[in-house]
Amino acid sequence: MIDIQLSEHPLAEKACYDAVSDPSAGGMVVFVGTVRNQTKGKKVVRLEFESFVPMAKKEMLKIAEYVSHQWDTLHVSIHHRVGSLEVGEVPVIIAVSAPHRKAAFEACQYAIDTLKETVPIWKKEIFEDGEVWVAAHP
Amino acid sequence: MIDIQLSEHPLAEKACYDAVSDPSAGGMVVFVGTVRNQTKGKKVVRLEFESFVPMAKKEMLKIAEYVSHQWDTLHVSIHHRVGSLEVGEVPVIIAVSAPHRKAAFEACQYAIDTLKETVPIWKKEIFEDGEVWVAAHP
Amino acid sequence: MEVKLIAFGIAKDIMKGTTTGFFIDTPASILDLKNALTNKYPEFNKLQSLKFAINEDYQNDDYLLHEGDEVVIIPPVSGG
């Protein structure tokens, strides 16, 4: 089963767990991203995420489908938040269940690595004295 | 920070999250083990975990300390359950937070791999027609 | 022909707007559009990458544009 959400509301770890729970799972691996309080020593006040919503959902779905075919997984859940987030809040949760844990680890790591490369979501770091689109420049 | 628990009561994912949450974390990786409903096609009724408690805690602590030194992690939480568990219940949760996700993935995977090799906990699978100590024989 | 450009993230700042009509000689590929765009807005040259999507899918450099296409400009993404 694949569960994709792009939401303006706070994400819930439990929702991702529940989406991937399965009596034939040997384990699940969950990645929870959090907004860090600093970037290269500079204090982050908050982050603003914007997204090209329909395409972001489509790319998240592609990742989940690829992962499901490439590894022996049971369920994949990818939840991403958009809007304004404070330090410590959760922009992304990815949960993968599998009969065996190795597949769950590899699939979850692939999913977050790929999400950061392909999904059209952009975050702007707001500092006390300015703001910057993350990773825009080399 | 290191957080080790060996408990007869149901484990809570949230407790592990909270133990590793940190404003300077870029992410956390959580492994949640679950009791599978079958082993090699045979229906599992329940599992019974027993432990040499003081040594199990000591070995869990060793893993957490090794992980903390070997990878750039912030916090490590390892919770293990003992007693009788039904299918779908959670025998183990390992959560690792780190400034960067790669370290969290590697550390979490190392921790669960090592836990299964070194921590003196034994599980017995109870089938409808018998029971077996898991992994005892080659 | 005219295509519709839709900008997100830093592309929005560079173009000073979310959507804009953009005229380009026919035939034009995505690569031609990229060249015309970076010519008009040199700031795009400084980005880590610059991709384009049509119909909610990334399109290759050789994709041929059609009159009225809605082209989404995708500057370096930074989700997660």
Next chain:
Amino acid sequence: MEVKLIAFGIAKDIMKGTTTGFFIDTPASILDLKNALTNKYPEFNKLQSLKFAINEDYQNDDYLLHEGDEVVIIPPVSGG
């Protein structure tokens, strides 16, 4: 000398009990104990592994036992 053996998991089933006194000639290493034990309980030979702990730590084969040591028999673990 006599040491105290403490058994867990399948070791408990093999020895039909949790704790038992065990006599062994002095000096005796962990390896000597392992040999004496598998001699008395051949079932131990069928296990994937057989380790021993004293003072809540795994001990190597060459560890020398002392009168009254509490030796924990660790059959293959299966936590997680």
